[in-house]
Amino acid sequence: MPINNPENKQENSKCGFVAIVGAPNAGKSTLMNALVGQKISIVSQKIQTTRFPVRGIIMQDNAQIIFIDTPGVFNPKQRLDRAMVASVWTGARDADLIVHVVDAGLAQKFGKSGLPKGEEKALEDIERTEAGIKSQNKNTLLLLNKIDTVPKHELLDLAQSFAQKEIYKEILFVSALQEDGLEELKQCLGKYLPESPFLYPEDQASDIPLRLMAAEITREKVFHRLHDELPYNANVETDNWKELKDGSVRIDQTLYVGREGHKAIAIGKNGQTLKWISSQARHELMRELEREVHLFLHVKVKDNWQEDSRHYTARGLDYKA
Template sequence: MTQTQHAGFAAIIGAPNAGKSTLTNRLVGAKVSIVTQKVQTTRFPVRGVAIHGDAQIVLVDTPGIFSPRRRLDRAMVRAAWGGAEDADAVVHLVDVPAQLHDSPADRKAQADVESIVGGLKKAGRKAILALNKIDGMKREELLGVSQTLFETGVYDEVFMISAKTGDGVDDLKARLAALMPENPWYYPEDQTADLPARLLAAEITREKLYLRVHEELPYSAAVETTAFEERKDGGVRIEQTIYVERESQRPIILGKGGQTLKWIGQKAREELAELLDRPVHLFLHVAVDERWADKREFYGPVGLDFDA
């Protein structure tokens, strides 16, 4: 007798920096989404594949939902809501400490959470509330945040988790598995992500870029894989262009004697060789294009709507 399979989609939505990518990677048990200390690192929906029992959960790690100001922002927010609309389950991940403090960044996070609550109400959509970063929090603080948000009426259950340590994540995973409809699995059992290799390579390099120069370089940088060629020796040759908006940003990425770019390339190459399980030859170029975020060709390949 063949075992009944379940498969479906679970969207993880939240304000920028709530920990969505960290949670996605934790649920999958492998790195499928890049993580940096920079807000709005995730720019398009990334699909990670998690398995629990007979259920395959396709996790959609969405861009942070915030008040958009420019074309790229609008496209990212639309993509996030699009991921939620099509999903069998929606997890709203909330950074608990940001709900309790009063810095400008925390107030912005609180406004973003209110905006998401409003969006869920408008869509008539119930979500699972996942309170994140509970490490070291007092019980009464957690209960206070939980009660305030639950009273909005858009949640049907609450989980308290730490995406970073994994605390409470297995319970959330089991619940998501139970919500998946009866379906054959969408992906092979050993596949952890649905991201083309060219795009994965660009994302890994962008992660290393922000890890190295996140304070000096604004949010306005992009990485494009311009060549991805299989080599006869079994390796792969990858060429990428890092786009910045101003000439003054180029020296930041190059670093003294080209050392910063060399570090970014080395770290990206090492991780890509591990992920792709073969030798990687990576070549990086830096280009200045002040209007890269307004060019249609940057949107389609990553599933963003240029006309959002």
């Protein structure tokens, strides 16, 4: 939770929330991690990997910028999908500034035929009065990401096609993966934030609970290994977190899948797949926590886990969305 600490108040200080929105796989999580300088959101080639708003915090001169990495904008069908998309616009309504991230390489491929459906969907929702965004005159910035994949002259044409929508305060160009243009982005964000004392300690990089962070790291490894074989609705929960006397931590987790066949895939021949996932997750957790980690990962079949409200409340999602 934010800490409104008087000691954090500085003369002429600024602080505010920046919602990062856009279509799936636009590079939002990669951007968040690059801006913060450490792993905050999981990254996967599987679309809709981010499932709930994740906050990353940075200092830029006299400004504390609190980023909200939101799930991708898409047409929701199932309960989890609806909750994810609802969280996008909740985050946008509550933010001081909105950054619409677009995959410049994907958008450029459509040329004069129009924008990709995901971007049209994002634009429509950003413009919706009922979302409380346009009516509040919020500052919205367009961020063309992955500019290393598009010739410069074509980037200008692409920027112009978005500028015609007349909803963006500024248009910026970055490559989150190459960390190109990030300083310019941070400076631009800082100037639009309201004057305010800092809400978090200056050395804090995120407010995600450790148990949830651990589950997300393991889920990322699952998708890295099994992105073609395992459905997107697989889930990881941290069941137990025990601090040990020697300073290490024991973490027990469950990977939930929908079918017995998916369980067999997740475990692999002689348990090799599950061992790989556990090993990769454990090593990353050790780097993040800076101590020894004992990770125990199990696989269970639970075809209706998306109907369990506990999975939603733990992630700040609205079960009834």
